[in-house]
Amino acid sequence: MEPVEFYNRDLSWLSFNERVLMEATRLEVPILERIKFLSIYSSNLDEFYRVRMPVMIWDVELAKERINAQQQRFGEIISQQILPELEAMKIHWRYNMAIPDLISGQVADLFFNEILAYIHSVCIDDDLSSFFAENNKLYQVVILKNRLGQERMELISIPSETLQRLYAISADGAQYIVFLEDIIKNHLYYLFPEDEIEGAYNLKITRNAALKIGQEYEEDMTIALEKQLEVRDFGFATRFLYEPGLPLRNLYRMIYALNLHKAAVVQGGAYHNLKDLNTFPLGDVYAYPKWPAAKAVSIAEKETIFDHILKKDMLVNVPYQNYDAVLRFFNEASSDPKVEEIYTTLYRVASNSRIVNALMTAAKNGKKVMVLVELKARFDEANNIKWAKQMKAAGVKIIYSSIDLKVHAKVALVKRRHADELQYLGLLATGNLNESTAKFYTDHILLTAHQPMLWELESLFGFLSKKKKKPALEDNISFEHLLVAQFNLQQMFLALIQREIDHVREGKSAGITIKMNNLEEQKLISKLYEASQAGVKVQLIVRGICCLIPGVAGLSENITVRRIVDRFLEHGRVFIFNNNGADDIYMGSADWMNRNIYNRIEVCFPLYDIALKSIILKMITLQLEDTLQAVMMDSSLQNVSVNAPSPRRSQEEIYHLLREEVSLQGIMPV
Template identity: 50%
Template sequence: MTPETLPTYFNRDLSWLSFNRRVLLEAANPDTPLYERIRFLAIFSSNLDEFSRVRMPALLALGSLGTAENDGVDTLVLPTVQHQVLQDQEAFGQLLSGQILPELRRQGIHLLYREPIPVDCEPAITDYFFARVLGFLQPVWLDQTATNPLPIPDNALYFTVSLVESGSPNPFRYALLNIPRTALPRFFRLPPTGDQQVIVFLDDVIRQHLPTVFPGYTIAGCYSIKINRNADISIADEFSGDIDEKIARMLEQRKSGLPTRFLYDAAMPPELLDHLARYFALTRHELIAGGRYHTLSDLASLPDPTSGRLNYRPQPPLPHPDLQGTESIFARIDRRDHLLHPPYQSYDAVLRFFNEAAIDPYVQEISVTLYRVATESLLVNALISAARNGKKVTAFVELKARFDEANNLKWGSRLKEAGVRLVYSIPALKVHAKTALVERQQNGQIQRYGILSTGNFNETTARFYTDHVLLTAHPALTSELAMVFEYLKSRRQPALYPPLSFEHLLVAPFNLMNRFIALIDREIAHQKAGRAARITVKLNNLQERTMIDKLYEASQAGVRIELIVRAICTLVPGVAGLSETITVRRIVDRYLEHGRVFIFHNNGQPETYLGSADWMNRNLYRRIEVCFPVYNAQFQAEIRNLIDCQLADNTQARFIDQHLAMLPVLNQEQPVRSQEAIYAGFQSN
């Protein structure tokens, strides 16, 4: 195929769907432990739900415009996307039914799936229904003439029940019945019998007892449904007004936003589907046939009677060798910087940083950005204690972190009650930077200590997101970090703020993009002068066209470019005359690859940066991001070794080719699984 017939850019949505297929491939991998395969099925389902709630609204809304592109949305690709989604859902169902469930049975675990409940299980299920389930059920009659249909919340599960009333001239009555999966576990584990452990869906517990819910009626049919609604609801940014109240209103709006996907049991009769489409005012594009069960992301909570035997071998986080013992963490940072690599290394050092700051009599001020925090956050509790201990604490809480808004509202309220100075979202911007700053006064001197991270301040996700965390007292870095926090406290647009000059930090939307372009230009200059040139970048997502075009320019100059991109990648690699020196790898394994790494080889004098920013439109133009240089030679070598290990991965890595296909790495002389090798490397140190 000639370069002219290949796209210059992959479609963003098709690229993301290809990533979700990679997740599904891991669920199909027989070398992956069984319960981990089930977890990958759950991740696939969760990802597809988010896609339906966030991306499909844009595709549906712009599909009628007839333009090829609008802010990265290809308005002509909707049929292809819908076809791919249907194919992926079918593959999911075949994998679950054909491989996962039979293997569970071989392991003595019987998950009842589209099959009747055994007679000997009925007494325990009946007891459970009457004692725990019945009180949560809320049946509603469907009235064909209703002017105010029941507002089914986003992502909630319901049954549509067809009923026949004795002596009634009407053939059917229809009702909606909630499946209370947020109030109750989705699965009911029966007492074990013999060598089999039976697990039942909450859905089937309810199905079994529909005559109790609808006395006097014959149950003619029962079909599960789910509505995904537009979750990409933006806030009208203003300088006045309470942003927390706006976010709370937005969360209520999200529950009843416009439908983007109506999932229904494919066994549903056409006349009932037509009735529901009229009742909920659905369009043809929004009707998606599915199976008997929806929201199979709940498989992540499938009971495990094997006590972990069918999971990955335990790989506990390793303690950082230089951050243990009774000596103050600030004294250790005074001597030298420290670089952590969770989840391979323990996140305890980060928690200790905040805990010590909360109690240290010399600490005067703490500033931190909070984007996504743990549901029961030890770190935020330390900030609350610090405020109550008389420290001046400023927390920037990003209330527009999608799907974490409610949790951030909760913690924002608690921080405010404790006396923390709370700074909420900047108008028209999200604060995605992951930074903290402590100011400590001792012997009449102010000393700053900073945390610069690629990941959120979240001790829960730190157990399975790969990230990098720098603990530093570097005067230039901490001085510029203080500038960032002063700007955040202003809550002003960059254009309305005095220009900020950063020499060390790369801060979007101020200097980050221009600095990256300059670093790529330098590699181009080295290559043209016959010097060694190479670029290695690891990202979650790559979509912004200015950066992609600059990488294309570097490739056309002959610069070797190696990209590790976990999810969205709209750059087309390996095209003659365009990108033939560029390779793109995708790694999916037990941990979520999350760290962003940028290495510019600079004729043997490499510059390395870490940070929070992907190369997406949103990150470079509409977010506050911070990337930071790695000056320490030992840390540069650590990062280089980690990246080299990932570039050598021939087990979990896949190349992305010119057609968006995922190709295995063919060098199999010695299997390399980078996440295992990285852990073993830290273990041996």
């Protein structure tokens, strides 16, 4: 039987979420962080049901089987590990347990003083034409019997978006942690005083998140998106999640009353929306120890960052190094009288973005500022619309991508006049220009004055300003330094892989090391298979989706795939080609997914500075040697622990490596 050459992308993603769940079991991880990994797992799964489940065709049943097994494991982690450990610390998390009499008075005070004002319910048996069960909102169905023995069901809306989800209550030297919905359940006697309460069960409904924007809105994307966002949470139901014990007759009545016939009906645990565990009320003493970020570069008191970049490329490696140099790049651009023009792309922006404020200041200072705002960044559309409107009002020229093409590149260009010479200064990154995510996403930001590379970046901004769907011959744009999706990115990566194949056949040094978030595109995967068959050693670090199957004899026996999950989210994309020992290194915004290769503008950029290349090679080597947080993917894409006599944790070693690099430059670590 011929081996299957490509793994299913959705099953692969579920394998990644299983790896997140594994982190919640590791006793070496502080307990608050393990609880947060449970939160991340839950949040990821919600998004899977909103985004992927509606479009899945194959392997739906297998996906559900794996999800069910994972959720069973989720419950076991809480009951067999988290709860006993908390109990030993006199922290009593009342997870699926009655509220004890010891704290019932304090709980009653919370209910009547803080919660009651937000409680309302609807009768399931009444006309529900004016009621709509919201996406991922918590509800509690209460089964009641009146004095005549007649049964009815009331649906209570749990106000977890307005109030906190978990309450910490102190009593007798211990702490009790109670769910909001349990506090409400404890006071149903007050809400329904004339009825006998037969049961109360938690539930939620997940809805499709797809947005549909017609071509007629091409000229005013904001109007189209705002209209779509208003109805996004009213999409068709993809999952109906309910608490065990809900009688079947009542379950079927709810499915009929709430029009949930097409949804996957899933029996879950006692609680839903456990992404809210990210606010679990435990102190920092139960979290990871602090790793203060180092400075990325030392700039003299009277020197500007532009002066520094003109002398030498800079590389900021967040979150190990702080974001100050990136913010300073935009801040200086906004006020430097020599700066004439600023261009940048924005994909996901911080809710209180200092970068955007700098761009608005630059426009007010009379500089030409052009910003490509990608309004179609999923779940960030509303925030991006808000900023686009504010920038436009401040005088910034706003450009939106075409409906069929996302701009995912993370780049900026500054034009600065100095002694009648126009200097180009650029920023090219692997992650979003977002100072919030820079605190926990591992990314790389290159600040450079490499003029030929930045001339190419200028050409790209010129293309983007025309809002074309695809490049055409008349655009007359070519790239020698940058790899740009829709122009040369896929072709160049194929050529770089082919060069390694040629080198190994010629007896030269060869090898490929790639780190990315997701790997799906079959043409590039096939080329990696070809490299493996030729004898090229291929080392992959893939955090999430991986459709390449490693370790298959005659196909991919020279390919290894690692997955790293730790305190920081691995996000940077790094592409290293041995080139007979000369190491060509590219970094950038592009994963090897179909969407990145065929439907987006992506930019990958070369790293030319020898010292910076050395740092990246050291960082990637540490990740390849990780034995604690890395797992190896086998031919079934299972997460296999790395067995090694000496434990190594790459993120911790990278943190210390970059602090040592700072010391060598004479910079005081922060």
